[in-house]
Amino acid sequence: MNVSCNDRSAINLIAPCLRVLLGQGDVPKLIRYEESAPARKDAFTLPPFEDGPPQQIVRLIAESLRSVSSPLEVVVVPGCGTFHVADPPRRGRVAGKVAVVTGAAQGIGLEIAQNLASAGATVALADINADGARQAARELCEAHGQGRAAGLAMDVTDDASVQDAFDEVVRTFGGLDVLIANAGVLKAQSVKTLPVKDFDFVTAVNYRGYFLCVQKAAPIMAAGRMARAEYTSDIIQINSKSGLVGSNRNAAYAGGKFGGIGLTQSFALELIEDGIKVNSICPGNFLNSPLWSDPENGLFSQYLRSGKVPGAKTVEDVRKKYEQMVPMKRGCTVEDLMKAVFYLIEQKYETGQALPVTGGQVMLH
């Protein structure tokens, strides 16, 4: 498919390509796009290019930049716009990477975003709760420095919303190296009574939402690979142990999560040619998270009220029952999850896998 110089596909190709071509070693730059910027003497102007296949455009840009010896701060692409170049953070386990985390306004997504920022990543927090995502991003900027995070509106079930959010990521940071597809919802009930609209809602977020995010992110990540053959990037889906074994009275959730692993395996087979590794993490229950521990609506309170755990008289009894189900006798924590996230990013020889983090509760066959 041809890329036209004056549409958004050009920005989504040129910015990630510049990030990688101008980067030092394997650390890409940060790029901020501006449609019309005031002329600057130190700007480097690329020759105008014709509409054409992405590989051809990337080749032309690489050839034009070959003659440049000093670091560039501003690159102008006639007919397309201005690309401002900046250095990313240098310290940390994922220093220099740009990560997009979906469902990052609260819960596990927020904690992943916080941990990635602490480890040197620049982070885009995307959520249907745009205000929550923006507030969380502001706090990350206060903690780690201006420009280290951005909050974005994204409804993962909506094609246009997902595209707009990834376009904004490219205009703000120049692309992405890591997508954490975390947004997820749960409505548990018997198959005999679950309203079809609830089944559709859970499936739309957990299954369709993952597909849409990968569909919009993959071409941007692939542009980096066109620029440099060694460049790799990562898609990590936050799945669940319910993606590996069935979940009683929770079919919509488990079905969508099982489907997510099918998507991961299929994306992995296709996208490895673009240097994109695709893996899922399947955590056990986060028993300390509000989902479980909230005194009013947490699952411990709900299960106590509904008598789901026979003989349980207190919330503590319900909690103990769930801890007893784990060979390691405790719930999953974000620290456990982050070890898996860092492993998947750092390793160079695995794709299409579903990595359990369940304290031994679920084992692979």
Ligand SMILES: NC(=O)c1ccc[n+]([C@@H]2O[C@H](COP(=O)([O-])OP(=O)(O)OC[C@H]3O[C@@H](n4cnc5c(N)ncnc54)[C@H](O)[C@@H]3O)[C@@H](O)[C@H]2O)c1
């Ligand atoms: N909490 C657990 O015990 C547990 C266990 C295993 C896996 N998980 C998985 O971890 C992920 C996060 O779970 P959590 O417990 O943090 O949930 P949470 O409800 O605390 O947070 C989910 C976030 O996703 C956002 N979101 C919901 N619908 C969205 C949409 N359409 N578009 C964009 N954002 C949307 C919400 O606004 C919220 O910020 C989910 O995928 C879940 O399945 C959770």
